[in-house]
Amino acid sequence: MEWYQLQYFLTLAKTQNITKASEQLNLSQSALSRSIARLEKEIGAPLFERESRGVKLNRYGKLFSEHASNALYEIETAKKMINDLVDPFHGTIELAFIQTLGSSYIPELIRSFQLQYPHIQFKLYQDITSKILEQVETSVINIGFCSPTTKKESLEMLPIIQEELLLIVPKNHRLNGRENVTLDEVADDSFIFFKEETALRDVIELIFQQANFQPKVVFEGIDEKTIVDLVAANFGVALVPSTTTFNIEKVTSIKISHPICTRTTMMIWRSTGYISPVVKQFIKFVKAYAR
Numbered sequence: 050m051e052w053y054q055l056q057y058f059l060t061l062a063k064t065q066n067i068t069k070a071s072e073q074l075n076l077s078q079s080a081l082s083r084s085i086a087r088l089e090k091e092i093g094a095p096l097f098e099r100e101s102r103g104v105k106l107n108r109y110g111k112l113f114s115e116h117a118s119n120a121l122y123e124i125e126t127a128k129k130m131i132n133d134l135v136d137p138f139h140g141t142i143e144l145a146f147i148q149t150l151g152s153s154y155i156p157e158l159i160r161s162f163q164l165q166y167p168h169i170q171f172k173l174y175q176d177i178t179s180k181i182l183e184q185v186e187t188s189v190i191n192i193g194f195c196s197p198t199t200k201k202e203s204l205e206m207l208p209i210i211q212e213e214l215l216l217i218v219p220k221n222h223r224l225n226g227r228e229n230v231t232l233d234e235v236a237d238d239s240f241i242f243f244k245e246e247t248a249l250r251d252v253i254e255l256i257f258q259q260a261n262f263q264p265k266v267v268f269e270g271i272d273e274k275t276i277v278d279l280v281a282a283n284f285g286v287a288l289v290p291s292t293t294t295f296n297i298e299k300v301t302s303i304k305i306s307h308p309i310c311t312r313t314t315m316m317i318w319r320s321t322g323y324i325s326p327v328v329k330q331f332i333k334f335v336k337a338y339a340r
Contacts (some may be wrong), residue, residue, distance in 0.1 A: 052087045052124060055117045056079055058096065062114050065101040122188075126323050133325050138168055139325035145174040145181045146194040147248030149290070150169070150314065155194065162334050169327050177246050185317050193317045196248055196256050206315040207332075209339040213291040214256070214310040215302040219283045222301070229304040232260040239285035240264040241276045252312045254290050255335045259308040 052151055061081065092135040092313055096110035103137045106114055133140065146155050176184070178195035187195045200206065202226050217223055217233065238252065242264070243249045257264055267285050270276045273293045280287050282300035288310065295302070316335050318324065324332075 050088070050091055052121070054084055054122055057084045058088055058112065059117055059121065061097070061104065062083060062106050062110065064103075065087050065105050068071040073266050077232075086185065097300050129325055130323060133327070137326040138166060139331075140325060141170045141172055142192060142328055142331055143172045143174070143190040144192045144194070145184055145190050147154065147178060147181070147314070148175055149248055151175055158335065158338060161338065162331060165334070166327075167311065169331070178248055178251055179193060182317065185319060188319065191318065191325075192331065194314060195317065196252055196312050196314050197317065198251055203320055204319050205320045206338065207336060208313050209316050209335065210314040212312045212314070214253070214288045214312060214338065215291050215304070216286060216291075216305055217277065217280050217289055217293075217295065217302050218286045219280055220299055220301060221283070222286070224303060225301045227303050229306045231307045232256070232305055232310070234261060235286055236260075236262045236264075238265070239267040241279045241285045242266045242269045245273050246271045247271055249288075249290070256288065256308060256310055284306055 057070070057074060057076070060073055060191065061067065063071045064073065067078050067081060071081045074081065075276070084306040092109070094109040096113055100105045144155075153260060155173070163169065174184075174190065176218060177180060178197055181190075181193040181195040182197060182201065182204070183188045186201070194209070215231070216224075216230060218235075224230055243253065249275065268279055270279065273289055276287050276289060276296040279285065281296065288305075289302075290312065291302075316332070316339075318328070318332060
């Protein structure tokens with residue numbers, strides 16, 4: 050059995066289609082079919098059920114898939130460990146971050162890090178918190194910057210930024226001029242919310258759970274500017290980070306005294322498994338950077 054057979058098998062198991070798998074592997078369909086047939090012969094049992102529209106794993110295939118995935122993971126880990134021993138200050142860090150960090154924090158952080166470690170490169174991805182957590186847990190990426198609302202045993206979490214969330218209202222709103230309010234004072238107002246695919250949505254939903262009421266959401270937006278503009282146009286009120294810019298002639302920001310309205314952004318990484326020297330160096334750097 051060759052390692053490439055495992056790779057071919059897992060690709061077909063994922064795509065469930067000979068044509069798609071062969072295209073991904075840059076292999077002819079006949080060559081892929083022969084490789085799978087040889088593997089099944091060596092295993093001593095069929096691994097797929099053939100269907101009119103493709104294939105799917107049978108019970109033997111599902112069992113073999115689990116062990117094949119582990120085997121390839123261990124091989125890749127060993128290769129990384131050897132490469133790191135050969136050259137511990139060269140390598141690539143795969144890093145994902147939420148949208149609000151993309152304009153300044155992440156670029157400035159990486160720029161500062163690469164001044165000290167110019168041979169360490171980055172692959173960057175932008176996503177929402179839930180997907181970043183999943184990607185770190187499954188080792189798809191090395192490091193994540195996001196806003197988890199609960200702790201996970203499988204992950205290490207380092208707070209790096211804490212932002213206050215403010216209530217913004219239009220200038221003609223009844224609460225205009227107040228320095229602070231409780232969130233339940235706007236329980237009957239219409240709200241402009243961030244969409245589910247944004248970094249703030251989970252945080253804001255948790256805040257409303259703590260306030261013990263369900264807001265009346267009339268619109269969902271992706272970016273802060275859209276939400277601020279809709280508030281200015283009297284469509285409703287909204288919660289936004291204190292760093293949000295807006296026209297003070299059209300919108301007023303008010304502190305919320307209850308519940309506590311903050312968002313904590315964390316750097317996260319796996320608490321178990323292999324961590325390369327370059328990733329360890331980056332974690333150490335961010336710990337010092339965040340002080």
